[in-house]
Amino acid sequence: YTAAELESYESVQLFIERARYHSPAFLLTPRNAPAVAEICRRLDGIPLAIELAAARVGFSAEEIAARLDNSLRLLTTGRRTAPPRQRTLRGTLDWSHGLLSAPERAVFRRLSVFAGGFTLEAAEAVGSGAGIAKEDALDLIARLVDKSLVVAQAPGEGGVRYRMLEPIRQYARDKLEESGESEAVRHRHASWCLAFAERADLGLQGPDQAKWVEWLEMERPNAQAALGWSLEAEPEMALRLVATLGHFWYRYGPTVEGRRWLEAALERTGGMEIPARARALRLAGVLSEESGLYARAGELHEEGLALYRRLGDKKGVANSLNSLGALMYAVGDLERALALTRESLALKRELGDEKGLMSSRNNLAEMLQTAGDLAGAQALFEENLNSDRMVGEDWGAAISLLNLGTLAVDQGDPLRAEQLLIEALGALVRVGDEDAVAECLGSLAGVAGTRDEGGRAARLLGAAEAARERLGTPIRPVERERYERFVALSRRGLGDESWGTAWEAGRAMSLEQATQYALSTEPLPAAPAGLTRREWEVAALVAQGLTNRRISKALSISERTVATHVGRILKKLGLLSRAQIATWTTEHQQPPPSPGHAG
Numbered sequence: 001y002t003a004a005e006l007e008s009y010e011s012v013q014l015f016i017e018r019a020r021y022h023s024p025a026f027l028l029t030p031r032n033a034p035a036v037a038e039i040c041r042r043l044d045g046i047p048l049a050i051e052l053a054a055a056r057v058g059f060s061a062e063e064i065a066a067r068l069d070n071s072l073r074l075l076t077t078g079r080r081t082a083p084p085r086q087r088t089l090r091g092t093l094d095w096s097h098g099l100l101s102a103p104e105r106a107v108f109r110r111l112s113v114f115a116g117g118f119t120l121e122a123a124e125a126v127g128s129g130a131g132i133a134k135e136d137a138l139d140l141i142a143r144l145v146d147k148s149l150v151v152a153q154a155p156g157e158g159g160v161r162y163r164m165l166e167p168i169r170q171y172a173r174d175k176l177e178e179s180g181e182s183e184a185v186r187h188r189h190a191s192w193c194l195a196f197a198e199r200a201d202l203g204l205q206g207p208d209q210a211k212w213v214e215w216l217e218m219e220r221p222n223a224q225a226a227l228g229w230s231l232e233a234e235p236e237m238a239l240r241l242v243a244t245l246g247h248f249w250y251r252y253g254p255t256v257e258g259r260r261w262l263e264a265a266l267e268r269t270g271g272m273e274i275p276a277r278a279r280a281l282r283l284a285g286v287l288s289e290e291s292g293l294y295a296r297a298g299e300l301h302e303e304g305l306a307l308y309r310r311l312g313d314k315k316g317v318a319n320s321l322n323s324l325g326a327l328m329y330a331v332g333d334l335e336r337a338l339a340l341t342r343e344s345l346a347l348k349r350e351l352g353d354e355k356g357l358m359s360s361r362n363n364l365a366e367m368l369q370t371a372g373d374l375a376g377a378q379a380l381f382e383e384n385l386n387s388d389r390m391v392g393e394d395w396g397a398a399i400s401l402l403n404l405g406t407l408a409v410d411q412g413d414p415l416r417a418e419q420l421l422i423e424a425l426g427a428l429v430r431v432g433d434e435d436a437v438a439e440c441l442g443s444l445a446g447v448a449g450t451r452d453e454g455g456r457a458a459r460l461l462g463a464a465e466a467a468r469e470r471l472g473t474p475i476r477p478v479e480r481e482r483y484e485r486f487v488a489l490s491r492r493g494l495g496d497e498s499w500g501t502a503w504e505a506g507r508a509m510s511l512e513q514a515t516q517y518a519l520s521t522e523p524l525p526a527a528p529a530g531l532t533r534r535e536w537e538v539a540a541l542v543a544q545g546l547t548n549r550r551i552s553k554a555l556s557i558s559e560r561t562v563a564t565h566v567g568r569i570l571k572k573l574g575l576l577s578r579a580q581i582a583t584w585t586t587e588h589q590q591p592p593p594s595p596g597h598a599g
Contacts, residue, residue, distance in 0.1 A: 116221030207392030246283030449489025462506025
């Protein structure tokens, strides 16, 4: 956010007003604006908390923001003329807590283990017990909502979610530690997270996977909290949780996050010979390969395969053979990759594992493509696509389309390649696989290069490279030859300077901007004053008088993303208000998109 944009936010306005009361010399500047925004975010807009933080302006905004992990300790200075309960944030909360009944206090402190919000189902599982009946939880939560100690958020497809404002959660967490029941409550929280993750893992393999991805994203902070506790207190539960979440991390990332949690759980459970450890080893190997850590991936896969064999788990053996084959393919050992993958396929056919067959079949098709058997690869990719669509496997179908599109580039059919890749890109955006989106951008660059659209190809390659760097998922060695070929195609007809400019323009795009560019068959317009295409679209809608919320719906992006674009537009154009954006846009006389335009 820019300083100018922040001044329109109510909580920031309050901070500025009270900071100037305590220190008339206080100014909001571009340098301290990010820290002020972080202070107000961490304090959830609570007026008293903001008042107390503003009274600390003897410190810099950056120093205050850095110390808000314990806001109750930091915010202890109030107006001497105020009642005692209003002089400190803790004093106010002590007063509110003293008005609660014993059951309300119990549920209040137990809810502090949640991070990032919770559902009623989760609250019932964690808040009940030790004198609190499960059926009483709803009434007790409702009372806490009435007392403003718990916030009820607008219902979505998953129902109403609740949360505690962060300073209140910190206070409740202290009460939980004082109660002596902290470990029991944290165990219930981790158990609920594991049960939810197990349901979600099944949901990710069915027709409702998009909903489950959304629900898992909402519960990601709770999973992280549960893992942080269970790694120390109950390592086996941590192992089971990471083994269940591994599939989600592989598809939707972040890859680095998943790999670190898996490695931590494996390190804590070295002597265990249970199925969860074997699965965690395989998934850690997969994510290590995605991260370019090929030697470590090999160690993990070999250990996991050996454990599956000791456990007598044939399905696990088949999956490990497939993953190890994929690793061998990634590093260029095509002969061993083919042998392992065919062994995996045979074992899966023997077991009747139809869903498992699709993964091995996909990997075999990629190997055939590299070996030059393009017809054989196409037949297997198409078989997978049909199977994915029959069972409602949206992610698998998107990957099959991506593979068929990349194959069509190799087959010299750019028209078919573009059609397949555009369909794949839209599907991958919907399911949220950013790594595969970056791969799709690279293949579309190959299409552009074959058409002598060097600038477009260079932009797409630059955007794909930037995305892979951010995601921590480098190009596999086996794909290097194709990548270099696409780069060479993008350079045809362009001088080094023009190519470099286009490449850097692509690297500067966000993944969302690059996706919108790729989905457009028109060249990227030269937006005035250095605005990106998306920034110009936002500016045009601001000129129509649309709010950030309406713009977010019109362009199918988040409201926060719209606010970020508005801040960048103000900065680039040297303006101070939305009204000035509207005037500037009108003067430049470019037709604005309609509110129904999706980008």
